[in-house]
Amino acid sequence: MIKDYQRTYDFYTEHFNFKATDILTAPDGTKVAGFLHIDREEEYTDHHTLFFSENKRIGPHHCSFEVHDPDIQAIGHDVSVAYSFTRCMSDCGRDF
Secondary structure, eight states, X not given: OBXXXXXXXXXXXXXXXEEEEEEEEOTTSOEEEEEEEEOOTTSOOOTTSEEEEBOSSOSOOOOOOOOXXXXXXXXXXXXXHXXXXXXXXXXXXXXX
């Protein structure tokens, strides 16, 4: 979570090869969150490599790793718990 949506969006799209997948807006139309992906033109990439949202709470919301085995994902979750990453918003993901 971030303090300034537009500044963060500009940083990732100007300095890295990120493109917007989805942009979320507040009721007044202000952009407040974005899902970005790495632009590799015709080559497939994950639809949301990076997510950020403007919020009072600063810190990570979630992360995504491409794995080819659900057991590896479960091991990653167990490591997170072992290291007391207790501020996670949810449990293991579902994208395979």
